[in-house]
Amino acid sequence: MLILNCPCCGVTAEETEFHAGGEAHLKRFGPDSSKEDFENYMFMRQNPKGVHLERWRHNNGCGKWFHAARCTMTLEVFGTYSAQTYEPPKEICDLISAKRPGWSWGAFS
Amino acid sequence: MKRYSAFAIAREATRYHSGWERAWRAPEPKTKYDAIIIGAGGHGLATAYYLGKNFGITNVAIIEKGWLGGGNTGRNTTIIRSNYLQDPSAAIYEKSRSLYETMSQDLNYNVMFSPRGVIMLAQTHHEVRGYQRTAHANALQGVPTEWINPQRVKELCPIINLEGPRYPVLGGLWQARGGTARHDAVAWGYARACSDMGMDVIQQCEVTNIRREGGKVVGVDTTKGAIDCDKLGIVVAGHSGDLANMAGFRLPLESVALQALVSEPIKPAMDVVIMANTVHGYLSQSDKGEMVIGGGTDGYNNYTQRGSFHHVEETVRALNETFPMLSRLKMLRQWGGIVDVTGDRSPILSKTPVDGVFINCGWGTGGFKAIPGSGWAMAELMAKGHSPLTDEFGMERFIEGRFIDESVAAGVAH
Ligand SMILES: Cc1cc2nc3c(=O)[nH]c(=O)nc-3n(C[C@H](O)[C@H](O)[C@H](O)COP(=O)(O)OP(=O)(O)OC[C@H]3O[C@@H](n4cnc5c(N)ncnc54)[C@H](O)[C@@H]3O)c2cc1C
Ligand SMILES: [Zn+2]
Numbered sequence: 001m002l003i004l005n006c007p008c009c010g011v012t013a014e015e016t017e018f019h020a021g022g023e024a025h026l027k028r029f030g031p032d033s034s035k036e037d038f039e040n041y042m043f044m045r046q047n048p049k050g051v052h053l054e055r056w057r058h059n060n061g062c063g064k065w066f067h068a069a070r071c072t073m074t075l076e077v078f079g080t081y082s083a084q085t086y087e088p089p090k091e092i093c094d095l096i097s098a099k100r101p102g103w104s105w106g107a108f109s
Numbered sequence: 110m111k112r113y114s115a116f117a118i119a120r121e122a123t124r125y126h127s128g129w130e131r132a133w134r135a136p137e138p139k140t141k142y143d144a145i146i147i148g149a150g151g152h153g154l155a156t157a158y159y160l161g162k163n164f165g166i167t168n169v170a171i172i173e174k175g176w177l178g179g180g181n182t183g184r185n186t187t188i189i190r191s192n193y194l195q196d197p198s199a200a201i202y203e204k205s206r207s208l209y210e211t212m213s214q215d216l217n218y219n220v221m222f223s224p225r226g227v228i229m230l231a232q233t234h235h236e237v238r239g240y241q242r243t244a245h246a247n248a249l250q251g252v253p254t255e256w257i258n259p260q261r262v263k264e265l266c267p268i269i270n271l272e273g274p275r276y277p278v279l280g281g282l283w284q285a286r287g288g289t290a291r292h293d294a295v296a297w298g299y300a301r302a303c304s305d306m307g308m309d310v311i312q313q314c315e316v317t318n319i320r321r322e323g324g325k326v327v328g329v330d331t332t333k334g335a336i337d338c339d340k341l342g343i344v345v346a347g348h349s350g351d352l353a354n355m356a357g358f359r360l361p362l363e364s365v366a367l368q369a370l371v372s373e374p375i376k377p378a379m380d381v382v383i384m385a386n387t388v389h390g391y392l393s394q395s396d397k398g399e400m401v402i403g404g405g406t407d408g409y410n411n412y413t414q415r416g417s418f419h420h421v422e423e424t425v426r427a428l429n430e431t432f433p434m435l436s437r438l439k440m441l442r443q444w445g446g447i448v449d450v451t452g453d454r455s456p457i458l459s460k461t462p463v464d465g466v467f468i469n470c471g472w473g474t475g476g477f478k479a480i481p482g483s484g485w486a487m488a489e490l491m492a493k494g495h496s497p498l499t500d501e502f503g504m505e506r507f508i509e510g511r512f513i514d515e516s517v518a519a520g521v522a523h
Contacts, residue, residue: 001417002409016419020408022363039508043361043452047350049412072364072412 002070007080009062021055024067025087049073051096051103053088056080069096110305112217132297133304138311141337142170144491145329146344147316147352149173151182151292152469152476153344154299154310155484156491161306163485164492169308170338171300172331174315178296181346182477184414184446186369186391186403188382189478190227190287192254194243195513197501198455199250204498205482209290212481218298220290221396225380227287228262230431232276232387240282254284265381273430276388289382289393295480319356325464326356340491341466347412347447349470358462360470361507362451366407366416367474370425370443374398378434388427392435400438402428406448406474416445448473453512458487458499467491468504 002015011017023045029037046052052072057065067085069078069092078095081088088096088105096103111117111130121128144160146153149171160166173179189209191202208215209222231237240256247254259271262281271278300310311333318330319341328337343352347364374397384391389405404424407416421443429436451457451471456479458469469487472479486498501513 001419015417023410035508039361043507044359045350045361045363047360047363047410049348049351052410054409070409072410075411075413 002075002077004056004068004077005080006058006061006064007066007082008058008064011058011061013061017058017060019057019059021057021065024053024055024083051078051100053105055083071100110301113219132301133310136309136311138170138172138309138314138331138333138336140335141328142309143168143338144340144342145169145336145338146171146342147329148180148343148345148348149177149296149300149310149312150180150344150346151178151295151299151480152346152472152483152487153342154296154303155480156342156344156469156487157303157308157484158299158306159485159488160492161303161308163488166492167306167308169303170336171303171308171310172314172316172329172336173310173312174332176312177300177310178293181446181448182296182480183293184369184444185292185477186393186401187289187292187477188227188287188384188391188393188475189222189224189290190284190382191252191478192227192229192243192247192282192284192287193515194246195455195515196250197513198515199247199252201482201486201498201502202479203250203252203482204485205479206286208481208485209478212290212295212298216298216302218294218301220294220298222288222290224286224288225382225393226265226283226285227382227384228257228265228281228283230262230281230383230385230387231279232273232385232431234279236387237279240280244282252284253286254282257281257283266379266383268378268432268434269383270431270433276385276427276430278431287382292477295477299484316352316355319352319463319466321356321463324462326466339465342487342491343461343466343468343470344487346470346472346476347449349449349468353461353468356461356463356466360457360468360504362449362457362471363410364412364447364449365409366411366414366445367403367405367448368407368416368421368443368445369401369403370421370440371395371399371401372435372438372440375400375438385428385431388424388431390424390428392428392432399441400435406450407445412447414445414447450474452507454515455513456483456502457504458483458490458496458502459504460490460494461504
C-alpha cells in the first residue's frame with residue numbers, strides 16, 4: 001500500500017484515494033510529427049527497474065493531477081510534485097539522488 | 110533419460126523408489142552456444158524445446174536468474190483458452206491449446222491438462238455484444254466456442270448466482286475445450302525434455318549485459334561469467350524492458366503486478382473455469398480443492414512481485430455476489446507476479462534492432478495458455494527468421510499502427 005501526498009491540496013493518504021496515470025514528462029506529438037516521435041509518445045515507455053517519475057490523480061480528493069517519484073524495485077515514494085513542469089524540480093532530484101547515488105533524470109537511453 | 114510409465118512406477122515400488130533419476134542436469138555454462146535463451150519460464154523453455162525438436166538445434170542454453178518456472182509461469186491461475194477476437198491471436202492461441210492436448214504424451218510428463226471448459230461471463234450489455242461478436246469471429250476462425258444463455262451457465266456451474274443486483278449474469282461465451290493445466294509441471298516437463306536433448310538449463314545465473322559487435326549479438330555477461338552465442342532469445346516477461354535496455358532498444362510495454370489467491374481446500378464444487386471480466390475476477394477449483402482466484406492488475410509500474418491488498422479485496426468482494434458460497438471460505442495464500450502489458454494487449458514475437466536478438470514478451474496477464482504455441486512459433490522465428498504465426502506480432506506494428514487489439518477479448522483476461 002503506497003502512501004502519497006497530494007501537492008495540490010496537501011492531503012496525505014493511502015493509494016486507494018489516488019489513481020495511477022503512467023509515466024510522467026512524456027512529450028506530446030501531434031498530427032504533423034514523425035512516425036517515430038508519435039510511436040515514442042504513444043507506446044514506448046521507460047518502464048525502469050528503479051526510479052520512476054509518474055503521474056497520479058487525486059481521484060477521491062481534490063481531483064487534480066500531480067507527479068510522484070517512486071522506486072519500482074522497493075515501492076519507496078521519494079516525493080511528489082506539481083504536474084505543471086516539464087522536468088522534475090531540483091528538490092525532487094536531490095531527494096532521489098540522496099537515496100540512489102548516481103541517479104540522474106534522462107539517463108535512461 | 111528413463112521414461113516415466115506405469116511400469117516404471119511398479120519397478121520403483123519394488124525397490125523403495127531408489128531408482129528415480131534427476132529430472133534435469135545442473136550444468137555449468139559452456140563458453141559458447143549456438144543459441145541462448147534468457148528466461149527459464151514456460152515460454153523460454155518451450156522455445157528451446159522446439160528449437161531442438163523441430164529444427165535440430167540442440168547446442169542451446171536456457172539461462173535463468175532464479176529457479177526455473179519461478180516467474181509468472183509458477184504464479185498464474187493456469188486458465189487455458191483460445192477464444193480471442195483477432196485472427197492472428199486465434200491462430201497462435203489455438204495452436205497452443207491444441208498442443209496442450211498432447212503435451213503430457215509429447216513430453217512424457219503429466220502436465221495434468223484438464224479441458225474442463227471455460228465460461229466468460231457477460232454481466233453487462235456491452236459484454237453480451239462483445240462476446241457474441243467473439244463467438245462469430247471464432248466460428249470463422251474454426252475455433253469452437255458458443256454463446257450460451259444464463260440457464261445453461263447455471264447448469265454448467267450450479268454454485269453461481271444469476272440474479273446479482275449489481276452484476277446479473279446475462280449469458281456467457283463457452284469454450285468447452287478450454288481448461289487448466291499444472292503450471293509447474295509444464296515448466297518441469299519442458300526442462301526435462303530440453304536437458305534430455307543435451308541442452309543446458311542454467312539456474313541461479315542472471316544475465317547482466319548483452320554484448321554486441323557491429324550491430325550483431327555476440328554473447329551475454331552473466332553472474333556465472335561471459336557466454337558467447339550466435340543467436341539470443343529474450344523471453345523474460347516482466348523484465349523484458351530491462352533486457353531490451355541492455356541490448357540498446359526500447360519496448361512498448363509496462364510492467365505491473367498481477368495478483369492471485371487460493372482458499373482453503375473444499376470438496377468439489379465447481380468443475381468449469383469461470384471468468385468474470387466486468388468485476389476483474391476469475392475462478393476455478395484446483396485438484397486439491399482450493400478455489401483459485403485471480404484479479405485485475407495493479408495500476409502502477411512495479412517489479413516487486415507483490416501488489417496492493419485493496420485489489421485482492423475488490424476482486425473477492427465482487428466475486429462474492431456472483432458466488433455467495435465464497436464468502437464462507439478462508440483464504441490461505443496470496444501472491445503476485447510481474448506482467449508485461451503492451452498497448453494493444455497482444456504479445457510481441459519479433460526480431461529486434463540488434464541482429465541475432467529475438468524477443469518474445471508482452472503476454473501480460475494471459476500467456477500461460479500460450480506457452481506451447483509461443484515456443485513453437487518463436488523457435489521457427491529464431492531458426493528461419495520468420496514464422497507465419499509470429500508475422501503479425503512484430504514490434505514494428507506499433508509504428509505502423511497495425512494493432513492486434515485484444516483489449517475487448519482479453520480485458521483483464523487470463
Ligand atoms: C497472478 C497471475 C495470474 C495469471 N493467470 C493466467 C491465466 O490464468 N492464464 C494464462 O494464460 N496466463 C496467466 N497469467 C500470465 C502468465 O503467467 C504469463 O503470461 C506467462 O507465465 C509468462 O511466461 P514467461 O515464460 O514468458 O515468463 P516467466 O515465467 O515470468 O519467466 C521469465 C523468466 O525470466 C527470468 N529472468 C528475468 N530476468 C532475467 C535475467 N536478467 N537473467 C536471467 N533470467 C531472467 C525470470 O526469473 C523468470 O523465471 C497470469 C499471471 C499472473 C502473474
Ligand atoms: Zn489533492
